[in-house]
Ligand SMILES: *[C@@H]1O[C@H](CO)[C@@H](O)[C@H](O)[C@H]1NC(C)=O
Ligand SMILES: *[C@@H]1O[C@H](CO)[C@@H](O)[C@H](O)[C@H]1NC(C)=O
């Protein structure tokens with residue numbers, strides 16, 4: 341028993357070494373420094389880069405005082421490519437920014453497949469094996485995702501585990517003893533050796549015929565039910581071992597191997613290519629804006645709109661400001677916000693709670709910023725065109741922003757002599773100032789006001 345356990349521990353450790361864990365060196369410019377850089381997340385790293393695509397991760401903010409477990413991932417895939425089966429120790433909320441995708445993942449021990457299109461939001465739980473395919477013949481796929489590391493093995497880092505693979509990346513099957521695996525698959529060790537060393541092209545590969553004999557295609561085809569039944573037995577055996585000594589790693593096997601290898605035959609699809617079980621995706625572009633006026637619109641998705649968001653307590657939002665318009669100064673009383681510029685350019689102003697300017701930065705497409713809970717801020721579109729940004733908030737409950745300016749502002753609600761006294765003004769003067777802006781939430785530009 342003890343020996344088997346340590347074998348598994350060694351397997352886990354060697355896996356982590358093999359794939360290298362997505363780790364960041366401490367003190368790489370994040371954490372201590374304040375000022376403008378503090379709110380722009382510039383520390384990004386390619387975690388996957390192959391001919392067929394790449395994945396870049398922008399590290400979320402983290403210091404001793406303010407912890408955030410969210411990183412932002414950008415996945416780019418060429419037409420007809422596959423992000424090979426893997427699972428992470430972090431949960432993902434995917435947003436299909438451009439292109440279309442097919443995603444397969446394990447949900448409650450079944451393989452769920454979904455066709456995703458532009459604007460779709462979809463969640464993959466930590467420990468749930470998944471693969472992603474760009475099905476398009478000509479178009480690239482661009483996905484933006486939040487990576488929530490709160491359940492991760494290494495705290496602030498995250499770790500992929502590849503189910504299928506070869507020498508690069510390493511399949512987690514490689515960790516098993518060859519003889520055991522040979523028995524399990526009912527093939528010779530030599531054949532097995534071929535299967536586990538052929539894949540050298542990295543985690544994102546082309547889905548062309550010439551590659552169809554590689555390890556991952558065996559996974560996708562899944563014709564070998566007999567062999568896989570054997571696999572299940574081995575997994576169960578090991579699981580019992582682990583259970584006896586330590587309950588923790590059980591999910592590792594149960595969620596991954598038994599389900600992946602055991603239930604794939606149960607995949608049932610309806611006419612639209614959707615599996616009947618498991619959660620659906622949610623298309624943010626098909627939703628009616630929660631707020632809209634002549635100067636722009638905004639959408640905020642919380643768990644009441646899309647229940648999978650409740651698992652990680654993460655919300656999703658999308659804002660479109662017309663040229664020159666501004667999201668009125670406001671604060672988030674409950675959540676930290678992450679933003680990614682999708683289109684256009686603009687300015688983000690952030691103020692410390694003590695009333696001094698923290699950042700006044702120009703941002704353009706692809707930039708990532710964050711705003712800590714309680715910090716007042718506003719976003720302003722440049723005059724050149726619309727400014728579109730998307731992002732995540734660290735609360736899936738209706739996170740009512742508190743506006744500081746405009747017809748729906750706090751000042752409007754409080755008003756009265758106390759407020760006037762606090763500003764050192766008489767009530768009439770204060771009323772004139774507070775009432776001057778008739779619009780709320782999204783405000784017109786200075787130029788338009790003068791017209
Ligand atoms: C293993 O393979 C052999 C020959 O290919 C076959 O006869 C046998 O039934 C297989 N065993 C299992 C358990 O699938
Ligand atoms: C944002 O608004 C502009 C017009 O101001 C419009 O052209 C664009 O399509 C909008 N974006 C989305 C995603 O609807």
Ligand SMILES: *[C@@H]1O[C@H](CO)[C@@H](O)[C@H](O)[C@H]1NC(C)=O
Nearest residue numbers: 374375692693694695696697
């Ligand atoms: C406000 O707080 C920030 C951050 O703690 C600090 O850098 C700044 O000096 C403070 N400003 C004032 C006027 O106290």
